[in-house]
Ligand SMILES: Nc1ncnc2c1ncn2[C@@H]1O[C@H](COP(=O)(O)OP(=O)(O)OP(=O)(O)O)[C@@H](O)[C@H]1O
Ligand SMILES: O=P(O)(O)OC[C@H]1O[C@](O)(CO)[C@@H](O)[C@@H]1O
């Protein structure tokens with residue numbers, strides 16, 4: 001079979017390991033050949049391709065980013081649509097597509113599969129918010145990067161007896177904040193799932209400072225104070241028309257200072273969390289997902305994505321992956337909150 005492969009949506013460390021795992025197992029075990037579709041669905045709609053063989057995937061599992069490029073192109077907009085996708089696949093001799101992306105990419109893949117296009121999905125998001133898989137690759141790396149940054153913020157905070165606010169990614173869910181905050185011993189972790197008042201945050205900060213600690217507050221970009229209607233956004237809209245988040249840390253830092261009298265500084269980690277070399281865990285998970293995606297293509301498991309369940313890689317229907325987001329359960333937040341202040 002000739003398999004077209006694309007990466008779509010925000011990048012995540014491990015994308016290249018998926019690509020390598022798929023190409024190696026696909027060529028050596030199943031005799032498939034591969035063609036790279038550049039910049040997500042755009043490459044499919046515009047028939048913009050690149051060679052994708054053993055040579056192209058040599059040594060790439062430790063590289064961040066994606067050798068295929070990515071975009072937030074909607075395959076149904078502009079020149080796109082089912083007829084155009086079918087036309088390009090016929091023209092390029094593509095029998096099936098492996099689409100690697102988050103819930104948006106998989107929603108587009110589902111619509112195309114429902115119309116008869118042969119697609120298998122690979123879940124991707126640093127936010128770890130896809131319900132059908134226990135973990136997504138990229139999350140472990142993002143948590144590691146964020147934890148290292150917080151360890152550094154704590155030493156400079158200690159030196160100046162300041163409160164440090166660290167903003168991490170997490171549009172809808174607080175997994176990165178919860179894990180990096182727990183790992184670094186944060187005095188408060190603020191996540192999208194839990195609206196919190198400034199009074200409560202100030203109380204945690206004051207409590208930590210009263211024991212001689214320099215307070216560390218970890219906040220996910222999608223967190224909302226109980227006084228806010230929507231997550232903080234000051235950077236316009238993304239290519240899909242959604243508010244770009246970021247800046248909540250800078251917003252709450254002066255409010256903490258005002259209420260506690262403790263000098264407070266904010267740092268936004270931003271895309272540093274998504275860049276650079278993936279952790280060993282993410283490389284292994286991504287490689288296994290890539291290999292499993294090719295097995296799914298070989299079996300004709302169209303409309304399904306590969307997923308991690310416990311230690312096994314399984315396949316689940318797109319619909320299951322798209323149902324609900326995997327939010328931080330109340331019990332996990334309560335457990336972490338016992339250590340706040
Ligand atoms: N329901 C949908 N139907 C068709 N296309 C969609 C749908 N939802 C999203 N898309 C398209 O898929 C693209 C990728 O989705 P999105 O930008 O949300 O990234 P993602 O794959 O979810 O990854 P990320 O984790 O970065 O959000 C969108 O920019 C949009 O063009
Ligand atoms: O800056 P970009 O590429 O639009 O991505 C930002 C978004 O991507 C994510 O990292 C993953 O979906 C979100 O946490 C964040 O809102």
Ligand SMILES: [Mg+2]
Pocket residue numbers: 009102103104105
């Ligand atoms: Mg998305």
